[in-house]
Amino acid sequence: GNSVTQMEGPVTLSEEAFLTINCTYTATGYPSLFWYVQYPGEGLQLLLKATKADDKGSNKGFEATYRKETTSFHLEKGSVQVSDSAVYFCALVTSGTYKYIFGTGTRLKVLA
Amino acid sequence: DVKVTQSSRYLVKRTGEKVFLECVQDMDHENMFWYRQDPGLGLRLIYFSYDVKMKEKGDIPEGYSVSREKKERFSLILESASTNQTSMYLCASTLPNTAGNTIYFGEGSWLTVV
Numbered sequence: 596g597n598s599v600t601q602m603e604g605p606v607t608l609s610e611e612a613f614l615t616i617n618c619t620y621t622a623t624g625y626p627s628l629f630w631y632v633q634y635p636g637e638g639l640q641l642l643l644k645a646t647k648a649d650d651k652g653s654n655k656g657f658e659a660t661y662r663k664e665t666t667s668f669h670l671e672k673g674s675v676q677v678s679d680s681a682v683y684f685c686a687l688v689t690s691g692t693y694k695y696i697f698g699t700g701t702r703l704k705v706l707a
Numbered sequence: 708d709v710k711v712t713q714s715s716r717y718l719v720k721r722t723g724e725k726v727f728l729e730c731v732q733d734m735d736h737e738n739m740f741w742y743r744q745d746p747g748l749g750l751r752l753i754y755f756s757y758d759v760k761m762k763e764k765g766d767i768p769e770g771y772s773v774s775r776e777k778k779e780r781f782s783l784i785l786e787s788a789s790t791n792q793t794s795m796y797l798c799a800s801t802l803p804n805t806a807g808n809t810i811y812f813g814e815g816s817w818l819t820v821v
Contacts, residue, residue, distance in 0.1 A: 627807025629809070631812075637815065638812035638815045639750075641811075644809065690807070697750045698749060699748065699749035700749055
């Protein structure tokens with residue numbers, strides 16, 4: 596079945612450091628890929644998405660590129676801020692299904 | 708902007724009580740979902756509904772039921788709450804998935820069963 600694997604956290608960085616959170620997937624067909632962010636005490640919010648191979652999603656300085664050859668969708672940001680501290684979820688859905696598959700989440704803590 | 712509203716943010720219930728969690732979305736979405744979120748386990752799908760009065764079991768439906776009488780409203784029911792149902796519950800909605808539609812979440816309902 597379909598699955599998403601993302602790096603275990605927590606990830607602790609200093610402000611202005613470079614961020615990478617790895618995400619790889621297994622899926623039949625051609626999934627759409629998402630990154631969601633969850634701030635403390637809140638629900639998940641869409642951060643960015645990509646719907647086909649080689650697409651790059653970007654938002655608020657975060658980027659991720661849909662790499663079909665390595666089945667990956669790694670999240671990157673050039674310079675993190677304290678306000679980026681949150682839990683990040685990688686997710687996928689394949690066309691024609693309702694089942695969104697989520698990774699287990701990676702907690703990011705950014706220190707001032 | 709899409710808004711998914713969960714009416715109760717924090718609830719404390721006793722073992723054996725019947726619990727209703729309500730969710731309303733304002734974007735005329737066909738699909739609605741209930742997930743539970745637990746540390747280390749990520750999001751697990753409890754139930755899914757693709758139309759009024761239509762539902763499908765997710766991965767962990769035991770101990771739960773749902774109701775969808777109107778398109779915008781999807782309720783999760785715990786018939787007899789137990790302590791292992793203490794969790795955060797997330798409601799979500801989306802259009803039918805033909806092109807990687809975004810799934811939108813509510814802010815969550817924290818349920819403690821004592």
